[in-house]
Amino acid sequence: MKVVTSGIDYIDAAVGGGIVKNSSLLVIYDSFSLGWALPFEILKHQISNGALGIIINYNLPLPRLILRANSAGLDIEEEGEKGNLVIIDVFGSRYGFHHQEEYVYRIEGFNPETYIPKLEQIYREIFRKTDKTEVVDFVFSLDGMAFEIDEDRSIKLIKRLLSNRIINGRHLFSLYLLGADRVSRGFLSWNIEFNDYVLEFSSKKGDYGISEQMYVLKSPLAKFEPKAYRYDIKHQNIMPLAAPRG
Template sequence: MEEVLKKFKPRVVSTGIKELDEMMGSGLLDDSTLLVIYDASSFGWTIGVQVFRRMIELGGFGVITSYSFPISLLEKYALTMQYDFLRDGAEGNLAIVDVIGSIYNLNVNLPFVYYPGSIDSETFLAKMEAVYRRIMKERADSRKPVGISVTVDALPDLFGEDVAMRILRRNLLMKELALMREERERPINILLLNRERASRRFIEWLSQYAEHIVEFRSTSISGVERMIARKSLLPSFTPSEAEFRFEHGNIEIRPL
């Protein structure tokens, strides 16, 4: 029984960003989801990319799941932050699951880019699980997985909102089964969500299941956003706000 109880007491891991760790109550719960909510003109998504990048630098293994962008556009977004994620892939530090490429049959010939094949609402989850397991077996070794979904608001567009929510619910249950049955490093998942592309119902549903939520709001000052720590399930968490700036590829967080 003690072994089972231990599985439900996850440790805290660092995001690699001191200010974000403090706002979340000392970091992120292991085996948890960080939901990053922003609007169309926001650079709030960069905080999710930076957490992903830093956790790889700290020894993790990254998995990018692209629902929205082809590989070339992903590269342009990443280079905005001076992050050459394709080099990380070539050096064995991450893999890409190109969902949009599978849907439109646009395959890139790179060894670290994976395709789930022909998918629909019924086969999506099983094929994605098979791809993730293949990646973990072939590339991750014993490193801690950190995943980022770019962007999760595209799921309702691809499959319809009700089906998308059903897929995510089934994925949540599969994670719980894996926690109980498998002895391996547990993942950190980062979900990027543009609120202007998602319904309130979908956002509220995701917010219920995410252990950590950071939201960005525009201000009257050009280049400055409000960064709001909405939720963390760590007992030391207190909701807080910060001033967020993105300049010349760098992020700056000034707690208020």
């Protein structure tokens, strides 16, 4: 079992030592949380280490996705033009947006029944054009997928994606993002079951701003212990929460 770094030291430590190759990491966040930024940050680090980043976009028009990623430190336009990042634009495919950038791929005639074969075809096309040997893919996001094709179909598609062998030999790990307030508890539960690593971000509004906690719920590594942390958004760090006294 090969373990690689997420690129973020405090995440590696929190999950017990790093990310197992060919595994998947799920980030759950609530409506006011900034936990959504973490997968973008991890992807940025992996790209800087030579991996090819693939974002499957269900949520936003491309210009807004670019703005969202920029706010988390990932420059999609720069990395795309360099050949370090590609976008599979499901959102644009569904709503008729066309983009000329070579790093943006469309799923023509999007249909849930033919989605996986078309996605596999796009992966093959991507790999014909790159000499990179390591890939990190990021689904942005699972709640966006569920909105487009409903939860039951999404669960079936996720099962097929997890069993997809097209990127074997290149795959480092997968990143999944899930807005918990937009889906049912059943859909949330299935995705916790599917993924090897699970981090949940929970926010609380107060008189002096928003505080954020990160719960590390799941990891396959032997050194892992489930813990809660205070997430320091400004300094990009975590601090273990002390148990209450008495």
